[in-house]
Amino acid sequence: MKDDTPQRDAIIKVRGLRNQFGPQVVHDNLDLNVWRGEVLGIVGGSGTGKSVLLRTIVGLNKPAAGTIEVLGTNVLTAPEEERRKVETRWGVAFQDGALFSSLTVLQNVMAPMREHLKLSTNLMKELGALKISLVGLPQLACDKLPSELSGGMRKRAALARALALDPQIVFLDEPTAGLDPVGAAAYDDLIGELQRSLGITVFMVTHDLDSLYAICDRIAVLAEKRVLVEGPIETMTDVDHPWVQEYFTGPRARAAQVKGIGGA
């Protein structure tokens, strides 16, 4: 892929990525740029490898080929210490929250701090409580176990944990899946607000057209084992590809567009 906007700072650069599980090739020669400070929405049909892409960038899946640079570090070849350092500069919130079930919300948020920072427990508690209020959870949520929270609260708790180390990049896998429309819109507002106030870059896998219209600066479409196209959402209707056409010009897209314009 040609970088047609070289003046922008790519906080994540993926080149020639190949992911394969046995005979199944999921990604082949996939390229992607994520610009610093943007909210990038990753979309594509079911099974096109959106989650695998996220998992590969954060090191949970080892690709068959390719390079991945995050904040200037080649995360696939960097020495352990350098890799760990760059890992502290991103946070991940998985679809189901993936919180430690036997730890309270506050303990969950403190877990990355315990692993990477040398701070007193009291300070970590204070910082943890701050992150918990930052994502709009009440302080009484601090002492609850994940099983004692609603689905929407669990997603916010997972986001608080993702923000634990003041990351520059947040990866979100299907953040609004399973939320009712009001909860999903509130979550979108929160992400937009955090992105604006903290200047973080957001890499978001989603099926949620409302989220795409409400908060994404750009969209990357996965199809045919690669990033078929990337660009602002308004440009998607011009893409001559059956899935992209159906997705971005269907009735749900039209409804989401109207809402997005109304909410902007």
Ligand SMILES: Nc1ncnc2c1ncn2[C@@H]1O[C@H](COP(=O)(O)OP(=O)(O)OP(=O)(O)O)[C@@H](O)[C@H]1O
């Ligand atoms: N660890 C694994 N072992 C084998 N196959 C895998 C593994 N992880 C993912 N796959 C396969 O890779 C393909 C892409 O999976 P992925 O979860 O990334 O899709 P997706 O685009 O996120 O789909 P959806 O929108 O349905 O969540 C699927 O066919 C899946 O079965």
